[in-house]
Amino acid sequence: MQLSEKKEPDKGLPKLEGAEGGVVMRFAPNPNGPPTLGSARGIIVNSEYVKKYGGKFIIRFDDTDPVKKRPMPEAYGWYLEDCNWLGAHPDQVIVASERIEQYYPIAEELIRRGGAYVCRCPQAAFKEHKEKGIECIDRGQSIEENLELWKKMLDGTLKEGEAVLRVKTDMHHKDPAIRDWPAFRIVTAPHPLVGDKYRVWPLLDFESAVEDHLLGTTHIIRGKDLADSGSRQRYLYSYLGWEYPRVIHWGRVKIHQFGSFSTSKLRKAIEAGEYSGWDEPRVPTVRAMRCRGIRSEALRKFMIDLGVGETDISLSMDSIYAENRKLVDPEANRRFFVWEPVELEIEGDVPLMAHAPLHPTDERGFREIPAGNRLFICRSDLEGFRVGDNIRLKDLCNVQITSLEPARARFLGKDMGKRIKIIHWAPADGVKVRVLKPDGMDEGLGEAGIAEELGKVVQFERYGFVRVNKIGEPILAYFAHR
RNA sequence: GCUCCGGUAGUGUAGCCCGGCCAAUCAUUUCGGCCUUUCAAGCCGAAGACUCGGGUCCAAAUCCCGGCCGGAGCACCA
Numbered sequence: 001m002q003l004s005e006k007k008e009p010d011k012g013l014p015k016l017e018g019a020e021g022g023v024v025m026r027f028a029p030n031p032n033g034p035p036t037l038g039s040a041r042g043i044i045v046n047s048e049y050v051k052k053y054g055g056k057f058i059i060r061f062d063d064t065d066p067v068k069k070r071p072m073p074e075a076y077g078w079y080l081e082d083c084n085w086l087g088a089h090p091d092q093v094i095v096a097s098e099r100i101e102q103y104y105p106i107a108e109e110l111i112r113r114g115g116a117y118v119c120r121c122p123q124a125a126f127k128e129h130k131e132k133g134i135e136c137i138d139r140g141q142s143i144e145e146n147l148e149l150w151k152k153m154l155d156g157t158l159k160e161g162e163a164v165l166r167v168k169t170d171m172h173h174k175d176p177a178i179r180d181w182p183a184f185r186i187v188t189a190p191h192p193l194v195g196d197k198y199r200v201w202p203l204l205d206f207e208s209a210v211e212d213h214l215l216g217t218t219h220i221i222r223g224k225d226l227a228d229s230g231s232r233q234r235y236l237y238s239y240l241g242w243e244y245p246r247v248i249h250w251g252r253v254k255i256h257q258f259g260s261f262s263t264s265k266l267r268k269a270i271e272a273g274e275y276s277g278w279d280e281p282r283v284p285t286v287r288a289m290r291c292r293g294i295r296s297e298a299l300r301k302f303m304i305d306l307g308v309g310e311t312d313i314s315l316s317m318d319s320i321y322a323e324n325r326k327l328v329d330p331e332a333n334r335r336f337f338v339w340e341p342v343e344l345e346i347e348g349d350v351p352l353m354a355h356a357p358l359h360p361t362d363e364r365g366f367r368e369i370p371a372g373n374r375l376f377i378c379r380s381d382l383e384g385f386r387v388g389d390n391i392r393l394k395d396l397c398n399v400q401i402t403s404l405e406p407a408r409a410r411f412l413g414k415d416m417g418k419r420i421k422i423i424h425w426a427p428a429d430g431v432k433v434r435v436l437k438p439d440g441m442d443e444g445l446g447e448a449g450i451a452e453e454l455g456k457v458v459q460f461e462r463y464g465f466v467r468v469n470k471i472g473e474p475i476l477a478y479f480a481h482r
Numbered sequence: 483g484c485u486c487c488g489g490u491a492g493u494g495u496a497g498c499c500c501g502g503c504c505a506a507u508c509a510u511u512u513c514g515g516c517c518u519u520u521c522a523a524g525c526c527g528a529a530g531a532c533u534c535g536g537g538u539c540c541a542a543a544u545c546c547c548g549g550c551c552g553g554a555g556c557a558c559c560a
Contacts, residue, residue: 030560068559123558130556131484164558175485177556185558204560227486228555251488252553264560305509307495310488312553319494319510329523336520360523394519422519461520482522 012304013048016219018246022055023218026094028062028208031075033263034278035082035286037299038253044303046221047088058215059083060094064207066191069264071097073192078278082286086296094215096207097191100198104154106210106240107165107184107202111146115239116183118149119166120158130179135171139180153186153200160186160199167206169235177228181205183236209233213242221248224310251312257438258284258317281438281478293457293467293480298324321481328457328465328480333358335453336369336394337433337460338426339444341376346399348373348411356395369447371396374428376445381423382407392422394461424461432474435466443474450475 016023025046029039050057059079063071076095083090110116119126119138129136141149150165152158165184173179183206190196202210208229212220222229230247237244255261261284269275270283279287289299302320306313334357354369375393382404385391389401390412398420399409430445450458453468457480460466470476 028560032560062560065559068557119558127557161558173485175556176483177485179556182558187558201558203558208560224487224554226555226560231486249487256493302494305495309495310553312488313494316493316510322510325523332522334520334522356519360518360520392519396519416519419518422521424520459520459522461522463520464522 013045013052014307016049016053016246016248019049019053019219023050023053024056024058024216025050025219025221026058026060026212026215026217027088028060028211029079030065030069030263031061031063031071031079032069033072033075033267033285034078036261036263036266037255037258037284037286037289038261039079040082040086040286040299041250041253041303041306042221043083043086043088044300045308047083047086047090048300048304049219050091055218056091056216057088058092058094058217059090060211060215061096062204062207063095063097063191063193064100064201064204066187066201067189071192072267078287082290085290086286087300092215094211095193096202096211097194099211100194100202102214103202103207103210104200107206108147108150110167110183110236110239111150111165112143113239114143114168115236116165116167117141117146118153118163119180119182120149120163123161129171130176133172133176133179139166139168139171153184156199158186160188162186165200167232167236167239169232175228175231178231181232205229205232206236209236212245213237213240217245219246219248221250221308224249224251224312248308249310250308251310254312254314255284256314256316281436291467291469292478293328293465294320294324295327298327317481325465325481329459330359330362332457332459332465333364333367333449333453334360334461335367335447335450335458336424336426337435337444337446337450337463338376338378338424338430339435339442339463340379341426341430341445342379342382342407343428344375344377344382344407344409344425346373346375346409346411347402350375350397350399350411351414354396367447367449369395369449370427370429371425372428376426376428376430377407377423378444390420392420394422394424396425433477434474435460435463435477435479437479442479446475450477 027042027046047057121136153163164182166180167183169178169180171179182203184200184202187201188199227249234244275283278285279291281292302323350373352372354371355366358364385401387401392398397414398412400412402408402410426445431448433446435442451471454471457467464482465480466477468477
């Protein structure tokens with residue numbers, strides 16, 4: 001009994017320690033672009049835990065740097081849009097830049113409790129102090145002096161770069177990363193959302209730590225890059241008498257097909273015109289996946305299967321594609337699309353109309369495709385032929401190749417003979433189709449019915465699954481996968 | 483330089499906390515075969531892994547120590 005229990009493989013996400021009574025979890029992006037596949041992992045896994053244990057899922061925009069990680073006003077909405085599409089409906093949405101007012105009193109309280117001091121060391125000087133474990137003179141200031149200086153930061157007496165508020169940890173801490181970290185600095189540049197309303201901005205460790213407490217966060221999952229934050233923030237929690245949430249870390253994610261993706265790099269590339277936008281197939285964003293016809297369920301299943309290991313992982317889109325194929329294959333209509341079309345002239349009684357099933361197994365009717373003595377086939381198919389070859393034009397008839405240049409054939413019959421090479425084709429008056437792929441583009445001719453598939457995922461036979469995104473001249477489709 | 487964290491098949495993952503059911507799970511991938519009016523799907527089969535060295539123990543993927551490899555932090559970025 002117990003033995004077979006232990007054998008049972010764990011399904012889904014690993015258990016969360018101390019989550020039995022429900023959880024409060026958050027995903028905290030910087031809105032400097034739309035969510036990427038990396039963000040999707042955070043959104044999906046956090047929200048999935050909330051679904052599993054009950055509680056609250058919060059989206060919190062950590063947008064407290066108006067300059068170096070300047071937020072994009074549109075990106076806030078993009079996140080919410082993509083969250084909903086991913087099935088991660090937030091119970092609460094927080095914007096840090098709108099909550100600065102709440103941070104100031106906490107900073108002041110921290111000073112009162114002797115947990116922070118205003119440090120006027122030049123950046124480089126402090127760096128040296130930190131390396132050598134030397135306490136600077138400002139560190140010894142009285143609480144009153146610190147409160148006075150804090151006011152001077154707020155009222156503009158102290159200029160940008162002249163002072164920061166530091167949390168007192170331990171200048172002899174064995175890990176230099178933990179020593180007296182900065183909580184606030186002066187930034188006079190306007191913030192895209194709140195303008196020049198504030199000149200003293202919190203840094204991530206302060207903002208995040210305080211918000212996690214304010215929001216009642218029970219569990220934090222964050223990247224390994226923030227692994228030291230816990231140690232830093234615990235000092236602040238201890239000064240204030242708060243209880244620190246449980247923390248889990250996860251490693252860096254890379255995807256073979258995209259490399260590592262940083263939002264800021266993408267943003268630059270888009271601004272430089274290397275990509276046409278945030279949703280084109282070459283870009284690893286959630287919206288690009290959506291436009292390519294990747295289902296959110298496929299992404300969810302994939303991310304949940306990944307779990308939350310601390311190992312850095314380097315994955316392949318193949319698994320996501322395989323997951324998506326299972327979802328999309330039973331639904332997608334089949335259509336003919338001929339890339340690099342070459343005209344084929346056929347002599348004989350070629351049927352004038354083809355009846356092709358919309359789906360190979362699900363009986364949902366037929367497409368009527370006009371045929372006749374002039375058709376188009378793929379250049380790559382033609383190149384594989386020799387004069388005399390018997391070929392079946394799918395759902396139409398059998399022909400024999402009589403010439404390659406120009407491409408000619410003669411009608412053989414409609415009977416299903418023994419198994420011969422089968423290719424697809426496009427009618428002479430087919431519609432122009434352009435397919436954008438992660439690694440390029442294909443252009444060609446397709447059956448007219450493609451124009452009925454706007455917004456849908458279809459399978460171009462012998463080509464792959466695509467999503468039809470625009471009906472026009474040409475019709476525009478994004479490639480999902482084979 | 484200081485500090486922290488990882489290392490199971492090509493990729494990802496289960497098992498590791500609480501050593502024996504592990505000649506190691508599942509998925510993907512690749513390769514065969516069957517089926518088939520798509521090079522899709524489906525079905526069947528195969529391939530492929532515990533980073534290395536010590537130690538503890540009757541017994542180690544699992545515990546301990548060390549090496550190697552990889553990642554991260556040491557910003558008035560997030």
